[in-house]
Amino acid sequence: MNTDTFEPVIIGFTCNWCSYRAADLAGTARVKYPPNVRLIRMMCSGRLDPTFVLKAIAGGADGILITGCHPGECHYLEQNYKALRRFQLLRRTLAQMGIRPERLKLVWASAAEGVKLAEEITCFIEEIRALGPLDWPALTGERIPVASGFISAEEGGR
Numbered sequence: 001m002n003t004d005t006f007e008p009v010i011i012g013f014t015c016n017w018c019s020y021r022a023a024d025l026a027g028t029a030r031v032k033y034p035p036n037v038r039l040i041r042m043m044c045s046g047r048l049d050p051t052f053v054l055k056a057i058a059g060g061a062d063g064i065l066i067t068g069c070h071p072g073e074c075h076y077l078e079q080n081y082k083a084l085r086r087f088q089l090l091r092r093t094l095a096q097m098g099i100r101p102e103r104l105k106l107v108w109a110s111a112a113e114g115v116k117l118a119e120e121i122t123c124f125i126e127e128i129r130a131l132g133p134l135d136w137p138a139l140t141g142e143r144i145p146v147a148s149g150f151i152s153a154e155e156g157g158r
Contacts, residue, residue, distance in 0.1 A: 008062035008128040010037040012121070013052065015045045017075045018110050019067035025114030033118040034125045037065065044068070046079025050090055053104065057094075057136070063103045063128040067117065070108045080108070099136055102127065 014020040020041045026033065042048060045068025053064050066087055074080040084106065091101035105124050109117040 006129060006133055008036055008125060008133070009060060010063045010065055010121075010125060010128060011056040011061040012037045012039045012065040012067060013045065013048050014039050014041055015068040015080075016041050016043045018069040018073070019045075019107070019117060021111035022067075022109040022114045022117040025111065026118040027114075029114055031115050031118045033121045036125050037121050044074065044076045044079045045083035046074070046076060046081075048083055048086060050086055050093070053090055054093075057099065057103075057134065060134075062131075062134045063105070063124060065105050065107065065121065065124055067107045067109055067120075070110055073110065097136075099134065100131060102131065103134065 014023060020039065023039055045066060048066060053066075056064055066083060068080045068083050069075065071080055071084070087104065087106045091104055094104060095101045105120075105127075107117065107120045107124075109120070
C-alpha cells in the first residue's frame with residue numbers, strides 16, 4: 001500500500017473526567033483534528049485492561065492512543081500511575097511481538113486542554129502515517145515464529 005494514500009486507524013482510550021472532556025471541548029471550540037481516531041470513553045485510564053490494546057491491534061488498528069488526567073490529578077487518586085505502568089509494559093510487550101512500540105502513545109490532558117489533545121492526536125496520526133500500515137503477521141495470515149516452531153495466524157488466535 002502506498003503510504004501517500006494510507007490513512008491509519010487509531011483507537012483512543014480516553015479518561016471520562018479529563019481527556020474525553022478535552023476531546024469534547026476541542027469539538028465545541030471547532031478545533032479540528034483528523035477523523036482517523038476512534039475514541040472510546042473509559043471512566044479512568046487506570047481501568048484500561050492491556051487486552052483491550054492487544055484486541056484493538058488484532059482488530060486492525062494501526063496505532064493506539066491512551067489518554068488520561070495529569071499525574072497527581074486523577075479523580076481516582078493514583079489510577080493514572082497504574083495506566084503509566086501498563087503503558088510501559090505494553091510497549092515492551094509490543095516490541096517482543098514484533099510491533100514497533102511507537103504505535104502506542106500515552107498523553108496526559110486535562111478537561112481544559114482540548115487544543116493540546118487535538119494537536120497530540122494530529123501529531124500521532126502523522127507519526128503512524130510515517131510508519132505505514134501495521135503489517136503484523138497475525139493480521140496478514142503469515143506464519144508467526146514461536147519458541148516451538150511456527151504457527152499460522154489461525155492457530156495463534158485460539
